[in-house]
Amino acid sequence: MQRGLRVVDPGSRLEGEKLTGAVKLMAALTLEGPTRSFEGVEHLEGVVHVLRTARVLPAMHAPAYQRRAQAGAGAPASSNHSARQVAELYAYPAPAHCLPGEGQCLGLIEMAGTYSTQDIAHYFETFAPMPVITHVPAGEGPKEPNYTFDVHITMDVELAGTICPGAKIVLYNRHSQDFAIQDLYRVMATAIFDTQNQPSVLSVAWCAPEGADASISEAEEAALNELLVKAALLGITICAPSGDFGSMNPVHASEKQGLPLLVMGPVTCYPAASPLVLACGGTKLIAEGGRIREEVVWNQLAQRWSIEDERGHVVYSGLGGASGGGVSLLNSLPAYQEGLDVPEAVTMTARGTVVQPLERHRGRGIPDIAASADLLHGYHIHFNGQWGSGGATSAASPMLAGLIVRLNQMLGRRLGFINPFLYELQREKKNLFRTTEQGSNGGYDARPGEVWNPCTGLGSPIGENILQALEVLYE
Template sequence: MARFFGTGPGEDTAGAPAGRRWRVPAEPAGAVRSVVGLAPGPRAVPMFRALPGQPQLVYTPVELGKLYAFPEGTDGTGQVLAVVTVTGGWRREDMDAYFAQLALRTPDIRTVEVAGARNAPGPVGEPPSPADIEAVLDLQVAGALAPGATLVNYFAPNTDTGIVEALRAAVHATPTPTAISLSWGSSERSASPDFVAALEDVFQDAAALGVTVCAAAGDAGSGNEEDDGGAHVNHPASSPHVLAVGGTTLVADPDSGTIHSETVWNAGSARATGGGVSEVFALPAWQERAGVPHRYGTEETGRGVPDVAADADGGTGYQILINGQTAFVGGTSPATPLWAALVCRLAEALGRPLGLLPPLLYQDVVPGRVPQGFRDVVAGDNGAYAAAPGWDPTTGLGSPDGTALLGVLSGRTAPDTTR
């Protein structure tokens, strides 16, 4: 259960009695790049964490948007935000009730079912499954923070082939999405080379088409649920063609908009932000000046993860609604659609898509300096790696100051990313 659903014993579902809240803290060889679909078993693990009991703090996505200074006068109008869901499902009545609670109209949510997958939530009278929680969580966070955007939910089976097909469908859809949110993944070590290569083809297409792909950095600290004592990063967040999203613990007053503290999310090895140095992908040229360290315990270099971060602690979690009940969820899962929604609002304000975003964000980054457009997170660790001024392998460049980031991006153009 822990391997496939990201939960431990007794944590795989969130339940509450009726009327009460859930609290869930050869010849063609040269033309063949990869072959997927031969590996058995599930491929992706949801990147949320549920905590039993009452969270210390809880925020609605709207409150987080204010705390992170999402640009005023924007709501994602004219943008398409695609969410790729691996199994699970959601109900329209939950969406209507949730957005009504937030004094928002229900966003335009469309579904695309790929490779036999369906929007198939479990029975209302039973506790929601991890897959259902993930499906609901992603849409409610994205829709609350970019209510003017069109949300397109791609359902995929939990197989190599299904996931690749769903992502390809999303990237090549008409109209082209502004952002794609991926709140799932697995350790690089469990991803087959063919699967990695197939996804890279799709991610490169996304970059060429101006699509920003956001992926969760993982919820199991620097070890990423590997039992060898080493440090390992999450895939597809480790791809240099995605924006990798890590997690923080945010203590703030949403009424006043005051952030009291923000630290690396680490509530134990099974509840901590992922991050580190890739074993698969080389250090990208645009990240060379960020001060990415050698991979823990080695002299090897690689792509540094994550790029950015946002609140992910279940103890300072996100309020959602599923099966008619309020729930509280953390993890890099909700942090990922938060960033995808911000991308949509930035694109709306700029009048252009952002595309492959990391090279833009790293243009003026140097080790030890607070990045422009970000709140630098300098306290805490995820196991093997500690926070530090500037970029680090726990929260990347930091959490967003959306308004400041808009100003930064308005003066930047995309660099050559072919290296």
């Protein structure tokens, strides 16, 4: 239990838990933020409950993997980075006398797909000690190959295992066939209430647009957010990709000649849009001589990408992708983002030649932080017997989750719901993040002098500085 809250009655996973604790702490976890002042009672008890839904939703990803042709037996492309190199560029703290992540558990939230043990073995022979990988099924679905999700699972395991080779990596997989919200809820609940492995950090490989056709409604988000409250109470940090289509996301999906046809709109992605989640955006990282030469917003929207599976079938054809970011229409602005330049979400209307705002909304801004996501300068990934380039915000999420695991290890505690502290410390100019000052994700720009922007959030991490600031905070 985190920061003074405890479970009085654990109830069931689906029915809720009875909690007791200070009002200020409970309010922080119900999105009011830890700095808000309160009057009246200082203590209360109540029930955190979860609604049940079975609505079907689409999983939306830009390409996360690019095959690179290699000569002979093949080797990682020199234009890419290893996950370890990126961790060093971001100054991830590392213990002196044991492996990074030792004694910790990092959970990977997957909806479908699997990975090849040969790919994983070959990758870790090249880059890092093989971590302990455990599988926890969250359903009875068949383990059928799914190229898109196989890529994401392989990338998640390889990146997370490189950053935290001493940690136990637990793969929670629903093996879903229809991607119902009930499936997402079940796999999340399985991980959050896993008393055997007790993950301290979860990285979600999935995202979908808010309020879109056949996607997540306001009521459904509210139900899932209550599950995220439980994770925070248990001291679990949840990282999720902010999306891979910049400031726009698919709001309607159909098929034309066997290929997906997407209608785009200015909506954010869930679960990153929840204020209880650490939303992970993407950058384009250029390094020379072991130092960062340049880091800008990841944006390949001007490029058209076509991705084929091993049989030559086109599995994706469309935009090249960009760091997801913008303003949630379903989640209000959290207290920890008050006073920042989070733009309003404005709905416009036109009657004849008269154009005027119809509605303004002050919502949760995403992302919170960012990491390298550019496919052309991506991460070394071994998939389907080939070396390739991994990227997109689906890669940023396990990279940043790995940082939180290392911080937990170094501090000897669970950081849990860390968002308010990261924002507060960065506002105090503790230099926790490298602010991105150049680039755009389509609808929003990164500019000098801003603490936060809707492209990369607070920026990319400076891990040692984050550790030092948290050590002082927890003294």
